[in-house]
Amino acid sequence: MAYIPQDRFFKKAKQDGYRSRAAYKLIELQERFRLINNGNRIVDLGAAPGGWLQVAAKLVGASGKVVGVDLQAIQPFQEKNIALLQGDALNDEIQRQINELLGGMAHCVLSDMAPKLSGIRDADLARCQELNRLALQVAQQLLIPGGSLLVKSFVSEDLQAFSAELKKSFASVQRTKPEASRQGSSEFYFYAKGFQPKPSAAAS
Numbered sequence: 001m002a003y004i005p006q007d008r009f010f011k012k013a014k015q016d017g018y019r020s021r022a023a024y025k026l027i028e029l030q031e032r033f034r035l036i037n038n039g040n041r042i043v044d045l046g047a048a049p050g051g052w053l054q055v056a057a058k059l060v061g062a063s064g065k066v067v068g069v070d071l072q073a074i075q076p077f078q079e080k081n082i083a084l085l086q087g088d089a090l091n092d093e094i095q096r097q098i099n100e101l102l103g104g105m106a107h108c109v110l111s112d113m114a115p116k117l118s119g120i121r122d123a124d125l126a127r128c129q130e131l132n133r134l135a136l137q138v139a140q141q142l143l144i145p146g147g148s149l150l151v152k153s154f155v156s157e158d159l160q161a162f163s164a165e166l167k168k169s170f171a172s173v174q175r176t177k178p179e180a181s182r183q184g185s186s187e188f189y190f191y192a193k194g195f196q197p198k199p200s201a202a203a204s
């Protein structure tokens, strides 16, 4: 399938004032799963340039909070319920700052993180798998019991193993692919809900 850089979602994003076409993936997944509610605290990993942040900020409203993290700088927003951090989500200090900015445990962790592709398939897939684990690790640190994780993945041999890891921490795990995902892309999302902290983590 040919890669169309400026498809209908790209054009729609420009018209609707979204910073990226990715906004429509979250809009679609929200309609499907109702993953974000008014007043929620949300973490958005791999948030640049900020389409998901715009969607999430509207959904949580003035009483909620969305913290966006990316390796790249994100242009500031006027919305007071969006906080931004530049850095590697893997970094302990960044994870501490997410916690501080959030003002409490998160209701939902979103991860649309994707590596800069090298063109070397195995290396790129290995990095994607690393980012999946990273998103799970952040979710385990920051989610309230019952919270949820939406994480971008790509079709690979690792999927069963990652799905099994998710099932150890969440009551239910499903795979989903929004229509707004680029045609021909092997990307999809895991939606894991009903976070069950390990007893030691819950006690601390």
Ligand SMILES: C[S@@+](CC[C@H](N)C(=O)[O-])C[C@H]1O[C@@H](n2cnc3c(N)ncnc32)[C@H](O)[C@@H]1O
Binding pocket: 019, 020, 022, 023, 045, 046, 047, 048, 049, 050, 051, 052, 053, 069, 070, 071, 072, 087, 088, 089, 090, 112, 113, 114, 115, 116, 131
């Ligand atoms: C597909 S883009 C995200 C688009 C975003 N959801 C939106 O709506 O605009 C993927 C992002 O993941 C970021 N990323 C990759 N690895 C990361 C890491 N270790 N920590 C933080 N961000 C990372 C990249 O810099 C890139 O901006």
